[in-house]
Amino acid sequence: MSAWTREAVEALGPTTNVKTAASIVDIDPETVYAAIRREQWDLTRVLRIGRRILIPTLDLITLLYAPTDLAPTVPAQCQHDASRQVTGQQSQSQCGCTPTATGVVHQLRGA
Incomplete structure (x- = not known):
C-alpha cells in the first residue's frame, strides 16, 4: 500500500496524471x-485530452477507500398502491409480493 492518504488524493483536484x-x-x-x-x-476511467492522459481522482478514492463493511441490503416493501398508474395491487415477480386484489393499469394522461 502506498503512503498516499485519502486527503492527499482529494487534494490533487478532479484529475491527476498517470505517473501520480x-x-x-x-x-x-x-x-x-x-x-x-x-x-x-x-x-x-482513462481520460484522453489531446496527447494527455488523465485519471479521475474520484476513481482512485473509490478504488482505495471504498467501504468494505457494507450493510446487507434489505428489500424495500412494495409500494404498488402508491403508483398513479396502478389501482389495487399488482403482482410483481421481481419483488415477490403477492396481490390481494387484481390490479388495473390505467394510461397516464398525455402519454
Whole structure:
C-alpha cells in the first residue's frame, strides 16, 4: 500500500496524471501506460485530452477507500398502491409480493 492518504488524493483536484496515479496505487508507471495502450487498464476511467492522459481522482478514492463493511441490503416493501398508474395491487415477480386484489393499469394522461 502506498503512503498516499485519502486527503492527499482529494487534494490533487478532479484529475491527476498517470505517473501520480501509478504512485497512488503502487504500480510502476510504465506498467500503467502499457495497460492503457493495450486498453487493459480497468482500475479507473482513462481520460484522453489531446496527447494527455488523465485519471479521475474520484476513481482512485473509490478504488482505495471504498467501504468494505457494507450493510446487507434489505428489500424495500412494495409500494404498488402508491403508483398513479396502478389501482389495487399488482403482482410483481421481481419483488415477490403477492396481490390481494387484481390490479388495473390505467394510461397516464398525455402519454
